[in-house]
Amino acid sequence: MTSQGNTALKTTQDAPxxxxxxxxxxxxxxxGGAIHALNDMTLDFPRGQLTSLLxxxxxxxxxxxxxxxxxxxxxxxxxxxxxxxxxxxxPDRAFVFxxxxxxxxxxxxxxxxxxxxxxxIAKSEREAVAEKYIAAxxxxxFEKQYPHELSGGMRQRVGLARxxxxxxxxxxxxxxxxxxxxxxxxxxxEDLLALVEHEKxxxxxxxxxxxxxxxxxxxxxxxxxxxSRVSEIIKPDIDRxxxxxxxxxxxxxxxxxxxxxxxxxxxxx
Amino acid sequence: MDKHLTSARALKVLSIIIVFCAWEYAGRIPVSPAFPTFLxxxxxxxxxxxxxxxxxxxxxxxxxxxLGVAISAVLGITIGVAIGLSFKVEWFASPIFVxxxxxxxxxxxxxxxxxxxxxxxxxxMVVCIMAMPVIVLNSANAVRHTPTSIKxxxxxxxxxxxxxxxxxxxxxxxxxxxAGLRLGVSAGFIGAILSELLITPTGIxxxxxxxxxxxxxxxxxxAIFSIIVLAVVFLDVIEKIExxxxxxxxRVSA
Ligand SMILES: Nc1ncnc2c1ncn2[C@@H]1O[C@H](COP(=O)(O)OP(=O)(O)OP(=O)(O)O)[C@@H](O)[C@H]1O
Ligand SMILES: [Mg+2]
Numbered sequence: 001m002t003s004q005g006n007t008a009l010k011t012t013q014d015a016p017x018x019x020x021x022x023x024x025x026x027x028x029x030x031x032g033g034a035i036h037a038l039n040d041m042t043l044d045f046p047r048g049q050l051t052s053l054l055x056x057x058x059x060x061x062x063x064x065x066x067x068x069x070x071x072x073x074x075x076x077x078x079x080x081x082x083x084x085x086x087x088x089x090x091p092d093r094a095f096v097f098x099x100x101x102x103x104x105x106x107x108x109x110x111x112x113x114x115x116x117x118x119x120x121i122a123k124s125e126r127e128a129v130a131e132k133y134i135a136a137x138x139x140x141x142f143e144k145q146y147p148h149e150l151s152g153g154m155r156q157r158v159g160l161a162r163x164x165x166x167x168x169x170x171x172x173x174x175x176x177x178x179x180x181x182x183x184x185x186x187x188x189x190e191d192l193l194a195l196v197e198h199e200k201x202x203x204x205x206x207x208x209x210x211x212x213x214x215x216x217x218x219x220x221x222x223x224x225x226x227x228s229r230v231s232e233i234i235k236p237d238i239d240r241x242x243x244x245x246x247x248x249x250x251x252x253x254x255x256x257x258x259x260x261x262x263x264x265x266x267x268x269x
Numbered sequence: 270m271d272k273h274l275t276s277a278r279a280l281k282v283l284s285i286i287i288v289f290c291a292w293e294y295a296g297r298i299p300v301s302p303a304f305p306t307f308l309x310x311x312x313x314x315x316x317x318x319x320x321x322x323x324x325x326x327x328x329x330x331x332x333x334x335x336l337g338v339a340i341s342a343v344l345g346i347t348i349g350v351a352i353g354l355s356f357k358v359e360w361f362a363s364p365i366f367v368x369x370x371x372x373x374x375x376x377x378x379x380x381x382x383x384x385x386x387x388x389x390x391x392x393x394m395v396v397c398i399m400a401m402p403v404i405v406l407n408s409a410n411a412v413r414h415t416p417t418s419i420k421x422x423x424x425x426x427x428x429x430x431x432x433x434x435x436x437x438x439x440x441x442x443x444x445x446x447x448a449g450l451r452l453g454v455s456a457g458f459i460g461a462i463l464s465e466l467l468i469t470p471t472g473i474x475x476x477x478x479x480x481x482x483x484x485x486x487x488x489x490x491x492a493i494f495s496i497i498v499l500a501v502v503f504l505d506v507i508e509k510i511e512x513x514x515x516x517x518x519x520r521v522s523a
Binding site: 099106 | 416418419421422423424425426427428429432436437440441443515516517518
């Protein structure tokens with residue numbers, strides 16, 4: 001019943017499909033003429049993979065994500081999404097906000113369907129799509145609730161469902177799990193892996209947590225502050241066919257976490 | 270939830286009863302010979318109702334009041350939203366309303382009468398001067414303080430500037446805009462009575478001044494009481510409108 005809704009939403013993909021979904025080329029951002037948030041950053045995001053941006057507070061992760069999302073203009077440099085330069089927000093990218101950014105006066109289903117509402121999709125059609133993603137994030141039965149009636153974890157699921165329902169190629173997630181407890185967080189991370197698997201989308205994921213980055217990422221970009229730059233690209237070579245619990249005890253997993261730790265520590269000192 | 274609502278109502282009724290009892294008590298001391306008890310006032314209210322003087326007075330009073338409040342609401346919210354959206358409009362318009370809010374009305378009334386005479390226009394102006402500034406300033410504040418992240422959300426999901434204003438900024442600002450509207454309406458009521466007392470005694474203002482002149486204090490207070498009741502009912506209606514139209518999420522917990 002929702003397939004019809006989805007074809008209507010399919011973003012135009014006339015550009016030839018390369019392996020790189022998002023390409024950041026020599027991007028700098030200077031706030032107010034003085035604060036160098038990003039300095040000549042170059043970074044590629046492979047299609048269909050999850051890339052984490054990992055780094056200390058204030059190193060420009062949110063800034064980079066907002067520039068990719070078209071919410072912020074870079075001072076110099078270029079962002080390419082599917083080969084086309086970014087000039088403002090577009091249907092090929094969807095944002096998941098750190099503070100959820102839900103509308104408190106709207107029900108769960110209206111919040112989830114809001115991206116489609118802004119695209120002028122008819123109510124019945126957009127609610128059918130929203131319904132599908134509400135179920136996908138495990139919130140069936142909460143459609144008519146308001147955000148203040150939900151827990152923090154549930155609110156972030158609403159934010160995630162909203163981003164999924166516009167069927168963008170690239171999902172931009174700014175520390176989506178930072179406001180939830182450790183248990184919920186682990187559950188979310190597993191769900192996120194399943195999503196990457198099924199949705200065939202490119203995920204760009206900002207996090208503070210080394211363990212989280214190693215656990216969910218195909219690729220980790222280690223960012224360092226002042227001036228912000230990519231210090232290292234790490235591809236955790238983890239066998240995901242084993243169970244989540246076994247994975248967290250996997251030597252490769254633990255080694256990668258340790259390696260990033262020592263990398264960050266050497267820069268701090 | 271039902272329990273909550275009934276207990277809220279019970280508390281409101283209790284508060285009203287306490288006020289009336291205190292009034293009755295103060296009237297019986299008596300505080301002043303010109304201060305009637307609650308029961309005497311109710312008696313007076315009954316009398317001015319059946320002799321038709323209230324019925325004749327209200328249309329006269331309501332005309333400038335409703336006109337002034339309607340103009341203030343529409344114009345005030347529009348200007349306030351514009352101020353909140355644009356710094357340029359703020360720099361241009363804001364000083365006018367700050368001055369208006371602090372201007373001594375009694376000093377302005379002779380000027381208004383000189384310019385517009387003693388008719389409806391002057392009275393509507395008085396209502397507007399009282400009601401508009403607080404509506405404008407509240408609306409501007411509410412719009413200015415819309416959370417950045419939901420505005421960014423609107424942009425990132427491709428909302429047009431108009432959609433962002435109407436679907437995000439206005440609903441988000443609605444509670445504070447309506448708070449301003451309630452304050453403005455109360456001020457408008459004061460303005461309407463003030464204009465009748467200071468410009469020409471018409472409507473309720475006439476009932477008040479007349480009964481004061483012939484020392485019918487119960488009837489005078491009854492007239493004042495009736496306008497307060499009207500104001501409270503009016504404010505309640507505004508709150509209902511707000512909750513149904515703009516903030517369904519607050520309806521249950523209110
Ligand atoms: N609007 C702004 N105006 C001026 N400076 C800003 C602005 N936003 C961010 N900055 C500065 O840019 C730098 C990078 O900020 P950013 O929010 O991108 O960091 P971050 O990596 O996301 O940090 P965190 O992990 O704490 O979220 C910081 O030094 C910050 O002070
Ligand atoms: Mg950040």
